[in-house]
Amino acid sequence: MQIIRDIPTLREAIRSRRTEGKHIALVPTMGALHAGHLSLVKQGFEHAQAVVVSIFVNPTQFGPNEDFSKYPRTEEADCKALEGVGATIAYLPRVEDMYPEGAATSVKVAGITSGLCGAFRPGHFDGVATIVTKLFMQVQPDVAIFGEKDYQQLAVIRRFTQDLDIPVQVLGAPVIRESDGLALSSRNRYLAPAERAIAPKLHAILQEAAQSIKSGNAVKTALEKASQAILQAGFAKLDYIELRDAATLAPLEKLTAPARLLVAAYLGTTRLIDNIEVAP
Numbered sequence: 001m002q003i004i005r006d007i008p009t010l011r012e013a014i015r016s017r018r019t020e021g022k023h024i025a026l027v028p029t030m031g032a033l034h035a036g037h038l039s040l041v042k043q044g045f046e047h048a049q050a051v052v053v054s055i056f057v058n059p060t061q062f063g064p065n066e067d068f069s070k071y072p073r074t075e076e077a078d079c080k081a082l083e084g085v086g087a088t089i090a091y092l093p094r095v096e097d098m099y100p101e102g103a104a105t106s107v108k109v110a111g112i113t114s115g116l117c118g119a120f121r122p123g124h125f126d127g128v129a130t131i132v133t134k135l136f137m138q139v140q141p142d143v144a145i146f147g148e149k150d151y152q153q154l155a156v157i158r159r160f161t162q163d164l165d166i167p168v169q170v171l172g173a174p175v176i177r178e179s180d181g182l183a184l185s186s187r188n189r190y191l192a193p194a195e196r197a198i199a200p201k202l203h204a205i206l207q208e209a210a211q212s213i214k215s216g217n218a219v220k221t222a223l224e225k226a227s228q229a230i231l232q233a234g235f236a237k238l239d240y241i242e243l244r245d246a247a248t249l250a251p252l253e254k255l256t257a258p259a260r261l262l263v264a265a266y267l268g269t270t271r272l273i274d275n276i277e278v279a280p
């Protein structure tokens with residue numbers, strides 16, 4: 001595995017893989033890698049012969065009171081894990097190369113970013129869209145793999161990729177979970193043992209609400225019940241729990257189309273997100 005930190009070396013490495021006739025997959029991450037990230041790399045190899053994994057804790061997608069400075073940085077372990085799954089290139093760009101002095105351009109996606117996490121994390125998806133666009137321009141992959149764990153993010157990336165005619169196929173990958181149902185996340189390591197014990201209830205409550213909706217109960221009632229259950233379970237704050245159209249993310253009052261049930265809640269100061277499919 002090649003570890004690359006600058007754009008010229010990256011471009012040269014990509015060019016040489018291209019001349020070998022290889023297709024390129026890109027897996028963007030912020031590091032602190034876990035089995036969820038590694039599943040994306042494996043999926044990458046189903047579509048390409050070279051997989052580039054970027055690790056970059058992107059400052060522009062964190063709000064001023066969010067966890068940018070304490071976000072886990074575990075570069076050595078990450079590179080070892082990537083080597084273990086046979087990644088071709090680990091790309092760890094420097095902040096000053098990604099955002100050089102004088103940089104003044106950002107990618108702003110309207111509509112789909114206005115609700116859910118977008119409503120609670122102003123500017124977050126502008127940061128995501130800008131950095132992912134830059135990674136697309138730098139790597140110029142054939143395919144890029146993103147987890148359904150960040151379901152709204154995946155929808156935003158699909159949106160601007162189409163809107164900007166970026167020639168990359170964007171693929172989603174299923175959420176990888178602990179055996180107790182907790183979705184793997186780099187932020188899970190913030191959880192104190194007592195919080196970790198509560199955390200899987202988020203997924204259990206989502207499943208219960210999805211089942212209730214599927215069996216014909218009113219969406220509003222099912223979501224109210226789930227909201228109460230989340231707070232009763234010991235979550236400090238609920239940002240949202242909503243049923244949305246799986247493709248457009250439009251709000252759904254009834255299960256009339258393939259849907260997604262999405263949630264964001266705080267356990268202590270740690271913000272957890274999760275979502276599950278709700279088929280009509």
Ligand code: AMP
Binds near residue numbers: 031039176183
């Ligand atoms: P992050 O490092 O949190 O920015 O995530 C990098 C990529 O990994 C994103 O596409 C995430 O959606 C994906 N990802 C994170 N956690 C999981 C998970 N538990 N299962 C599948 N994909 C995940």
